[in-house]
Amino acid sequence: MDRMNANYEVMSDEAGRPIKTWTVGVPFEDEAKKQLRNLRGLPFIHKWVAVMPDVHRGYGATVGSVVPTVGAVVPAAVGVDIGCGMIAVRTTLRADQLPDSLRGVRSAIEAAVPHGRTDNGGRNDRGAWKDSPATHTSAWARLAEGYARIVEKHPRIGRGPELAHLGTLGTGNHFIELCVDESDGVWLMLHSGSRGVGNRIGSHFIELAKQDMERFFIHLPDADLAYLPEGTEHFDDYVFAVSWAQDYAAMNRELMLHSAVEALKASGELPAFELSESAVNCHHNYISREHHFGKNCFVTRKGAVRAREGDMGIIPGSMGARSYIVRGKGNADAFHSCSHGAGRVMSREAAKKRFTLEDHAKATAGVECRKDVDVIDETPAAYKPIDAVMAAQADLVEVVHTLKQVVCVKG
Template sequence: MPIQQILTGGKVPVKIYTDDVDPKALVQLSNMAQLPFVHGHVAAMPDVHVGIGATVGAVIPTKGAIIPAAVGVDIGCGMNAVRLSLKAGQLPDNLRPLRHVVEAAVPVGFDMHSEGHGALASTVRAMSGGLDRIVKRHPGILKMQKNVERNWMRQLGTLGGGNHFIELCLDENQDVWVMLHSGSRGIGNIIGRYFIELARKDMGKHLANLPDRDLAYLREGAEHFDDYVDAVHWAQDYAMTNRREMMRLILEALARQLPPFTATKEAINCHHNYVAVEHHFGEELFVTRKGAIRAGAGDLGIIPGSMGAKSYIVRGKGEPQSFCSCSHGAGRRMSRGQAKKKFDPQDLIAQTAGVECRKDAGVLDEIPGAYKDIDAVMANQSDLVEVVHTLKQVMCVKG
C-alpha cells in the first residue's frame, strides 16, 4: 500500500506507511521533523512505535549531522537467516532436546562464552584493532562497565536477551531455515550510551532548544563527529560478526543432531538499527534506520513476526519515498510492562501452540499479543517489498 498519512508542520514532512500509530509516536516523529539538518522527509514504516527520542520504525535522512540516540544502543542489531538442505520430515518429532543443544552452544541472556571459546581467534583478532583505536581516543569507554576489554570478546557469538531470538523455521516448501536476531551486545550498548551523552555535552546550552534531549546530535566537522562515525561503524561490524559467529555455532550444533545437511546460498545478514551513507534524491546523506531494513531494488531482507506468528524473507522494490527501506518486524503494540500486566503464562502457552520454546513468566513480555499483526504490517508495505518466502517457526530460543 502507498503512504497512509503525512504529518506537516515541521521543517520537513513525515510520510507514514500505516494509519495504526500511537499518538506518542506521532509526537516523536514530529519532533524529528523539526531538526534543521533532516533532509527531504522522515519516513515511518508500518511497524512504527514509540522509542527513546527517535521512533522505532523511522528512517531519518540527515545532511551534516547524526543523532546517536536515533541509531540507539543496540548498534547494528539485525537479522541473519539461512536455508538448509533439510525438509520438515527430517526433523525429530520432539524438538525440545534440539532447543537445549542450541542453548548450550550459544549463551543467552547475560551469559557469555568462557575464555578462549566461542568466536574464532582469527575473528577476535580482526576486530581488536578497530576497538583499540577507538578507546585510545576515548578511554572513558572502558570505565563504563567492568571487564569491558575482555567481555566484548566473550560475547562474540552470543544472543543476549529481550526480543533477541534463534529460531528453526519451515517455509512454504517445508524447507528448514535457521533464523536469528541479535546485535552488538554489551560493547555496542556502551559505545551507544557513551556517544549519546557526549552529544548532549557537546551541545551544551543549545540542548535546551531541542524538542527532546534524546535528539542531541553531532555535527559533521565537530570535535567528536568522526570518532562517533568510526565507533558506530565498528559496532555495526561487530554486530554483523556476532550474528555470523552465532550462525556458525548453531549449524555446528545442529549437524551433530540432524541428518547431514548443507547451508544454501540463500543466506541474509542485515542490520535494522544503523546509519550508513547513501545516495537519495540527488544527495549524499546519512541515513539512520531505527528499526528498519534496507529494501533497495533486489535487496534480500528478513521481516520477523512474533514468537507465534509468521516471518518473511523479502526482496526490496527500491521505493524512493521510503528511502529504499521497509519494516524490521511486526512492531510492538504494547510495552513490556503492559504485556506483563495483561497476560499470564497460560496466555503464552496458548499463543505459542505448536512452537517449542520457553513458556514461562520470564519471556511473557515477548508474547505474540504484545505485537502488531504481522499480516497487516506486510499488507501496508506491499509497495516496498515482495515476499520471497513465508516462514513459520517450530522452535524458538529466547534469552
C-alpha cells in the first residue's frame, strides 16, 4: 500500500491514480490488486475506485469494488448476476418457539421455492417452475413490457427462461436462511439475483462491449474491461436492460420471501406468526445514477451495497457465521458503500480440494443445512472471517442487528 489514513488504505495504479481500500486486517490477494489497478486506469473513472473489505478477484472485474464513472459504463464490472442482492424480514417468532429439529422447517422452504439446477437447465430443471403460481405470473406482467422492448432489439437475450425463473433461488452462493438475532427474534433472509435472464443480458452486453473496443481500435490491459461510451449504439440499451434486470432481481427476492413465509405458516412446524418489520431488500451487483463530488455519475457496485446515511443494508457471513443488518453512515470517500458479505479467500475449486465433509460438518454444526460434497465450495472456511470484515468497515456502517442462521437452504 502506498499510504494509509485512519480508516482506509490508499494504493494506486501505474499512473499514481488513487484506489481507496477498506481492507485493514483482512486478506487482499495480489490478483485482485492487479485487476483494480487495470480498472483504475480507465479514462472515465470519477475520482477513485473504492474497495470494500470483502474484496477478491472476480470474473471480469473485482468483487467488492465501487466504480464511479462519467461518460461510460463497464458491463463486466456489474457482471452477469445483475441485481444480485439480499432481502430479510423479522418475524414475531422467538427462538424458544422453534422446534428441536429444524429438518421440517428446511423441508418446507425447499418444497416452496425451486432451487438448484438439474437437466442442464432444461425443461425438467427442478430449479425452475413448471407452472408458475398466479402471484408470479401477475408479477411478470409488470415486467413483460420492458422485457419485450429489450428482446426486440436484442433477440438473443430472449432465448431462455424468464417467467419460469421468477421466484426461484438459483445455485452457488444463493441461499435462504432462518436466523436468530441478538434478542432471540427470528428472521427470514435470502440471497439471489436476476437468474438466467440477468445472465443473458450481462453476457450479451459484455460481448457487445468487447466488439465495440475492436471496432474503435481501443486496446485495454484486460479485455473484460471493455466499456460502452455514452452516446454510442449500445450504451442506452444496456442501461435500460440492466435497470430492468435489477427490477427483476428485486421482484424475484420478494416473491421467494413471500413463498417461504407462506410455506412456514402452513407447515405445522411453527406456531402462528406475522412479520414484525419492513423487509430490507438491497442489491449488491448493480448500476445506479448518483451524484458524488460535484458530478452526476454512474456508480457500479460489484459486491457492494449502497450505504448512504440511514440506508438499511444486509451483510451476510458464510453459511456457518453471523450476518448483519446494518445502517449506512454515508461515508463519501467510499461513495456511500459497504461490503456485500464476507468475501471468498479461495476459489471454489481450491475449497473442494482443501476441505473434507468432516470439516464442513464441523463448521456448520448447529445449522440445519446440506452437508454433502456438492456444497463443500461454500463451507465457511472458504470465506473471510466476517468479524474482521465488519471491523474494517466500522466507518461505513453501524450494526443494527446480528443474526445467526439455524436453517440454511442452498441451491
